[in-house]
Amino acid sequence: MNTSSRINIVLVEPSHPGNIGAVARAAKTMSIGNLVLVNPELFPDRQATVRAVDAVDVLERAVVCTSLKDALGQCTFVVGTSARTRGLPCPQIALRELGSRVWQELEKGHVAIVFGRESSGLSNEEMDLCQYATTIPSVSSLNLAAAVQVICYEIFMAALEQEPDLAGTDCEDALADSAELERLFEHLQAVLLEIEFLDPKQPKLLMRRLRHLYHRARLTQVEVNILRGILSATQRTVSQ
């Protein structure tokens, strides 16, 4: 199960260092050892170490980033966790299906599971960086480490229940990673402004819809290059 080294647990702005430690422990019980922290309020901290118990090594290897975008750089499958239904939701993936899906995606690249703040979760903008959203069915909100525990449990169970599917060797094109997709969306937004399709004062809703559409398609690198080629050709023609 060494592919689990390509699963990142990403925490956005965790405010309590104790929770970071408890998350490290929760992930490690399920054989997941990569923690990425986006702007943690306090880290490293003694409380984190105490609550990590035998997962101090996970804390020591944790990567700290200053933006979620940076944290997701090389990931090709990004799932945001959400406690609520949103106005314009990204595609949902049922928690019972998440585990087996993660192992399929690990054949192709890196996976990130993103958890929001203790108080308010992920913002819409942060959720827009994710290709899928998943929700833990519940009647009230889970503690951050408890949520990580449940999700990592589902991923671990999927590994136990099915030998990693080695059959999926249809040599597909490589998937575009998060950084490549973000450059595509920036390029797309620039062109849509040039051709006056986007209202510069209100670009967000439309861009979110387009993000969802392209996230859903799971673009390959070749496809991103084609789409950016179309955008560049549009710009050349417009400026003639």
Next chain:
Amino acid sequence: MNTSSRINIVLVEPSHPGNIGAVARAAKTMSIGNLVLVNPELFPDRQATVRAVDAVDVLERAVVCTSLKDALGQCTFVVGTSARTRGLPCPQIALRELGSRVWQELEKGHVAIVFGRESSGLSNEEMDLCQYATTIPSVSSLNLAAAVQVICYEIFMAALEQEPDLAGTDCEDALADSAELERLFEHLQAVLLEIEFLDPKQPKLLMRRLRHLYHRARLTQVEVNILRGILSATQRTVSQ
């Protein structure tokens, strides 16, 4: 789901009051509200209240007993949780099957799920009071509240999976039909020729790639309209 009022979470000699509070919260997220404490080291306690967050009512209703036997009094289905394999194990029940079994047993009577001490779990004598044992698959030991969270999650999921799916009423946008998609592809091809991105002699390979991409995304009618709007805006700008 009011039969869940007949599920008891039983903690044997919990030593940290913070864990008791976290257990209360974990159980309540999964609609389980009965906590039974056997000889807690410190209870009630401020730490328990703090960690319970919005499950203080569960703490307030918690029953304190002086023996596990008393705690199990009226229960007809008792499952002990164990991290290790024992010399003379009681019958095991797989965690994935525990949930549906619990709901079957609730038809007949009360259910108890028993959790041992943070440090050493349940003794053999205590395990002998249980009819079944269950184990959370893991590579290291879970925090007490994390273990309660995972087990209550399985019980809650079994309830959701049995009930007719009332959740599946997310009125999604209608999918575009084949004719709408074909008009989109014609429009796209026309624009790609105008901006000289397509070789008019060899348009097919690229158009096929784009078809695959958009087919994969399962476009909605609204999305087709947006994409065609972008194409029209491109044409207007180009012909200016």
